[in-house]
Amino acid sequence: MSATIKDIARKVGVAPSTVSRVLSGKSKYYTPETEKKVKQAVEELGYKKNQAAVELVKKQSNVIAAVVSSVKTNFAGEIIDGIQAEASKNGYNLIVVYSGSADTEEQKKALLTVIERPVMGVLLLSIALSEDNLKLLDESNTPYCFLSMGFDDDRPFVSSDDEIIGYTATKYLIEHGHRKIGLVGLDKYPYTGRLRTAGYTRALLENGITPKQSWLEYGDYSYVAGELAMKKFGKDTEITGVVAASDLTAIGILNQARNFGLRVPQDLSIISIDGTEMCKIVQPQLTSISQNFYEMGVIGVRQIEQRVKTLNKTFESQCLVPIKISERQSVFCIE
Incomplete structure (x- = not known):
């Protein structure tokens, strides 16, 4: 039985996705030392790249990951509904990963869970990443967009004002x-x-x-x-x-x-x-x-799609979704 990508990953001590990236020549995602170890393992195990493996990697590139804050709020479901609807319409798959909103280590684990895989992009729902984790996200070269929170700089986001x-x-x-x-x-x-x-x-x-x-x-x-x-x-x-x-x-x-x-x-x-x-x-x-949280989810998927299609070139990456006052019964007019 011929060696697989998992066999190489196990021998080198890296994720299978890292091996896939080395074999695909995506040099932004790994160090020269990792590349050397992977290629050495390929030679030693006699790995032969096959078309089925290529198709598997290609299929995974249609996956959008949503990282959701584990803080107990109730609007994330509406955003995910918007993401799911727009993703399905365009033939993309969705995975959801939960993270502690303010816990740096939990944030890092959630990010690594998605960026170590060849996902199409990452949508982050109302998570204020630490500086180190923002750097980790930037250095992954994975398209991303924050939803329901904005930034003072030019990071991509979809939110209300x-x-x-x-x-x-x-x-x-x-x-x-x-x-x-x-x-x-x-x-x-x-x-x-x-x-x-x-x-x-x-x-x-x-x-x-x-x-x-x-x-x-x-x-x-x-x-x-x-x-x-x-x-x-x-x-x-x-x-x-x-x-x-x-x-x-x-x-x-x-x-x-x-x-x-x-x-x-x-x-x-x-x-x-x-x-x-x-x-x-x-x-x-x-x-x-x-x-309009649903709309945020829809626009977020479009942001990722546009980022991929433009090969990370500059485009309008920040969007503000309108708000409205919904009058009900909890405000009393003082004479």
Whole structure:
């Protein structure tokens, strides 16, 4: 029985995909030392490249990988639905890998899982990679695009305008008479949280309201973040309106407010960011800044496809998807 790529990989101590790349001459993906070891193993094992192996590698090049944050949010499903629909329409396959959002080692493991394979491209769903992992992704020469988060530089992404999201949500509450407005559940430093906080602050200042540090409670966009923030605000909080970082965060605020005996929206108005189905299955239904996550997934696949077809040449790689206000029942107008 003739030797296989797996036999060579086992002998050299590398992934089969690395052997495939050496045999295909894709020199950007391995070191000269690795190439030397692989070619030596090929000679020693008497490996003969066959057409079936070539076709297998070619088939794998139609695979798009989605790396998803393991933080408990509820919008990733809508993005994946968009990715899956657009991928299927174009004959691409999809694999999904989960990663800790802020854990550097988990991020690295997830990235290596996909970039060590000859995937067509990688879509990263709302994951703020560490500098080392961003470098790892760049050096892999694998086409990629971030979804539901943006960057200050020229990295490819598809997202909503986060500064406008923070501004629009806050202004909506101000237009309904609120002047003591909380901001809950955002991460403090990455791009998304920073821009939404900037939009929130701008809306307050434009309307003659001086923001207080006590009105801000940072978090990780989760249900627990909303619950804990409301506990810190307390039953007798001066805040009359809250901008929640996500639908789950908003529900955490809502439930804890009820535990305090507060009425929503009469005692506390809540506007949520995201606008997923979660907004409709609670009472009162949540008014929201709604993002088109499905469209983000669709555009993300097109970004990868365009990157591949243009052989990594420059093209418009950053896209902002419009938002809208979905009015429901969780905001009360103060006379």
